[in-house]
Amino acid sequence: MYIPIEEEYIVVGDVHGCIDELKLLLIQNGFSINSNGLINNSLENKSIILLGDFIDKASHEKLSETINFIYKNYYHLNQKSKKFYLIRGNHEEMVYRYILNDPTLEITPKRLEEKKKYYNTVSLLEKNSNLKSKFLKLYKESYPWFKYNYNGEFSVTLTHAPCKEEYLAKDNEISHQKMIKSASRSQNRGIKLDTLLSYLIEEAKDNRHYHIFGHLSQPNIRVFKNKICIDTSAIYGDSLSCAIIKKDKLLFDSVKFQNRQKSATQEYNILFDF
């Protein structure tokens, strides 16, 4: 879906329940948040885009706060014109399938273990129907890609996961799946990301038609030519990052993990590690 080029965008990487960091990042970028948790929309030409995976991994308390904050502000900011966009991540998709008992999701002992281990939002939504209906509404508002097409020299395509160019910004079921989720690292342990996702390096170009994605939980923003990963592992105790798109400029900003909840742990598999 193409987004208006008259707007300035703040594109935030994988939030995973890091609500304190999300608020701080927005404030750091000129937004204010009132005592009711509403984002001030006097910044008329600034829009917010979340790059997907705003749920899971965090505590139930922080996940509730995150869903409530996004829900409230999604409808608040989009009253007159669209100012808040949601990209669909693999975590939103899996949680959606679990809570709607998707018949194509075979429930095996392994699945039940994964549900507990990776998708802890499911048990939260199962016990809170109000939060569940908010999540479902947000899920239906989310989309696999947005594209900012400034001119022939500069564009930015946004997806949750990296994908091959043949799938990028395409509207068919396979392309949507590819933009939501890339090859699983948990099922390819020991393989370097640069091997697993070698197409990213092969397809990268020295031009200003950028592809920005999250999903790969990196220690910092990773850039190779026009391919950029902005998932900087907030819930793993690193930072929450954003890209700022303003006319034909691309900038970045981050806030550190605030230690207001327990961080998750992971072993880094670094992208563009050469």
Ligand SMILES: [Mn+2]
């Ligand atoms: Mn993801």
